[in-house]
Each structure stands twice: as C-alpha cells, then as structure tokens.
Amino acid sequence: MVYTREDIRSAMDAGELDRAARIARCYLHSHREDGRAWELAGLIHFEEGRTPLAISALEKASLLIPLGLESRIRLAIAYGLIGKTDLATDLLALEISHEAISPQQLLAVAQALGRFEQPVLAMHACRAATQQDPEFARAYYDMGFYGSRCGVLPRHVESLIRKSIALDPRSARYRVGLATHLMQHKRIDEACAAIESLTLNQIDTITCQCCLARIATLYERLNDSERLERCRSNLGETSPE
Numbered sequence: 372m373v374y375t376r377e378d379i380r381s382a383m384d385a386g387e388l389d390r391a392a393r394i395a396r397c398y399l400h401s402h403r404e405d406g407r408a409w410e411l412a413g414l415i416h417f418e419e420g421r422t423p424l425a426i427s428a429l430e431k432a433s434l435l436i437p438l439g440l441e442s443r444i445r446l447a448i449a450y451g452l453i454g455k456t457d458l459a460t461d462l463l464a465l466e467i468s469h470e471a472i473s474p475q476q477l478l479a480v481a482q483a484l485g486r487f488e489q490p491v492l493a494m495h496a497c498r499a500a501t502q503q504d505p506e507f508a509r510a511y512y513d514m515g516f517y518g519s520r521c522g523v524l525p526r527h528v529e530s531l532i533r534k535s536i537a538l539d540p541r542s543a544r545y546r547v548g549l550a551t552h553l554m555q556h557k558r559i560d561e562a563c564a565a566i567e568s569l570t571l572n573q574i575d576t577i578t579c580q581c582c583l584a585r586i587a588t589l590y591e592r593l594n595d596s597e598r599l600e601r602c603r604s605n606l607g608e609t610s611p612e
Contacts, residue, residue, distance in 0.1 A: 372397075374394045374397050374398045375398070376398060376402075376405060376407055376408045376411070378394050378398070379391055379394050379395045379398060379408060379411045379412075379415075380411060382394055383411065383414070383415065388415055388418055388419055389419075391411075391415050392412070392415050392416070392419065395408060395411060395412040395415060396412075399412060404435060405435075406431075406432045406433075406434075406435030406436030407432070407436060409428050409429070409431045409432035409435065410428070410429065410432035410436065410438060410439065410442050412428040412432075413425045413426075413427075413428035413429035413431075413432060413442065413445070413446070414429075414441070414442060414445060416428055417429075417445045417448075417449060422449050422452045422453055423453065425445065425446075425449050426446065426449045426450065426453070429442055429445065429446040429449070430446070433446075440466065440469060440471055440472060440476065441476065443462065443466060444463070444466055444476060444479060444480060444483075446462070447459045447462035447463045447466070447483070448463070448479075448483045450462070451463075451483060451486070451487045456487045456488070459483070459487055460484065460487055460489050460492065463480050463483055463484055463492070463496075464484075464492055466480055467480060467492070467495055467496050467499055468499070472499075473503070474500040474501075474503045474504045474507050474510060475500075477496045477497070477499050477500040477503070477510070478496070478497065478500055478509060478510060478513060480493075480496045481493040481494075481496035481497045481500070481513055481517065482513075484496060485516075485517055485520070490517040490518075490520040490521040491517075491521050493513075493517040494514055494517045494518055494521065494523075497510045497511075497513045497514035497517065498510075498514060501514065506538055507538075508534075508535040508536075508538035508539035508542065508545070509535065509539075511531045511532075511534040511535040511538065512531065512532060512535035512544070512545050512548060514531050515527075515528045515529075515530075515531030515532045515535070515548075515552075516548070518531065519552070525552070525556055528552060529549070529552055529553075532545060532548055532549045532552060533549065535548075536549060541573070543569055543573040543574065543576050543577055544576075544577070546565050546566050546569060547565075547566060547577060547579075547582050547585070547586060549562075549565045550562040550563075550565040550566045550585070550586060550589060551582070551585060553565060554585065554589075559589075559592065562589055563589045563592060563593050566586050566589055566590075567589075567593055567595070569586075569598065571597070571598070571601050574586075574598060574601050574602060574605065575601070575605065577605070580606060583602050583605055583606050584602075584606060586602060587599055587602035587603060587606070590602060
C-alpha cells in the first residue's frame with residue numbers, strides 16, 4: 372500500500388499512534404528527505420515515550436525544514452529527559468516569549484521547566500499564560516505552585532491559588548492545593564474550610580494518595596464521617612471498628 376504524509380497525520384489525529392508510527396516508517400523508507408514526515412515521526416515517538424527516537428527524528432527534520440513550535444518544545448523536553456537539562460532549559464526559555472505560543476503550550480513549557488528544577492522560569496511561563504488568557508485558572512494555580520518552590524511569600528502563593536479557585540470553583544485540585552498550603556502554615560481551621568464543601572464526586576477525582584490522606588485528616592477534624600469514609604475508601608483503607 373502506498374502511503375502519504377497526510378495518512379500519518381490522519382492516524383495521529385485519530386489517536387492511533389501505533390498505526391501512525393507504522394505508516395511513518397513505511398513512508399519514510401522511500402521519502403527520506405521529507406522533513407515534515409520526520410517531524411511527525413518525532414512527535415509520535417515522543418508521545419509514545421521513545422525519547423531517543425524522538426530526538427533522532429526531530430533532529431533529522433530540523434536539518435531539512437524549520438521545526439514548528441510544538442516540535443521545538445517537544446525536542447527541548449526530550450533533551451531534558453535524557454539528562455541534557457541545561458540545553459533543555461535554554462531552548463524552553465527561548466520559547467516563552469514566542470509570539471505564536473499558546474497558553475496551553477506555555478503551561479507545558481512551565482511543567483517541563485519545573486521538572487528540570489527551574490521554578491523561576493516556570494513561573495515566568497505561567498505568568499505569560501495569564502497575560503494571554505486572564506481567565507486561565509490552571510496557569511494561576513501552577514504559578515503559585517512554582518512560586519512556593521522558589522521563595523515567593525506565602526501570602527502571594529495563597530493569592531494565586533485563591534485566584535484559580537475563583538475562576539474554577541468546581542476544581543477539587545485547587546481547593547486541595549489551598550488546604551495543603553494552609554496546613555503547611557498551621558492554619559488548620561482555614562484548611563478545613565477550603566475543602567469542607569467538596570462533593571463525594573469531587574473527592575473521587577483526587578488521584579494523589581498523599582492529598583487524599585491529607586484531607587482525610589481534615590474531615591476527621593470536622594467530624595465529617597461521610598467524606599472521611601470516602602477518602603479512606605479511595606485510599607483502600609479499612610475503617611476502624
């Protein structure tokens with residue numbers, strides 16, 4: 372069967388990454404100079420966790436064409452994942468001010484910078500995202516998270532978390548984050564208030580075991596047996612007799 376570059380893209384868009392990888396391999400066998408196809412192959416490898424292959428394909432693509440913004444971000448992250456964190460940091464920092472970068476891409480850059488122990492730069496990326504989209508709740512929350520890692524005053528961190536809650540009051544993640552922040556500063560009653568109105572369905576969305584254990588102690592303090600039992604159940608704990 373004869374494949375085209377568009378077949379690779381169609382399989383990717385359908386979420387069929389294994390199929391997309393097979394098509395790319397067949398196509399590139401006879402189209403070695405197609406930079407866009409190498410770029411797509413690199414993105415596929417990246418999404419499937421084949422970091423060295425992603426780097427190889429994207430580097431080949433970069434010799435043939437200018438890489439797109441998303442590909443440059445992925446290549447930078449991939450460098451960091453194989454230990455080239457200084458190179459990754461430099462490349463990611465360059466993209467923060469790119470005129471075409473989206474708020475979602477800025478958060479991806481921030482997450483990578485945070486992973487590579489660059490919380491100050493991660494904060495800058497989050498701030499850039501809020502400047503583009505002042506209603507982007509996740510960007511404020513993440514800015515607070517990275518701020519807490521680089522010495523930002525606790526009251527400023529709290530303000531950012533509360534901003535995220537104001538923009539997305541249904542998010543259990545942000546409320547648990549606020550409760551955690553308040554607990555770290557011995558403001559236990561306020562921490563209880565932050566999570567006391569979470570529904571059972573919202574508690575079910577919390578996948579972090581440490582977070583569940585943390586808020587369980589708050590529900591125990593509140594004598595809220597229903598929410599306490601849900602936390603314990605989701606932790607796989609057996610209620611005491």
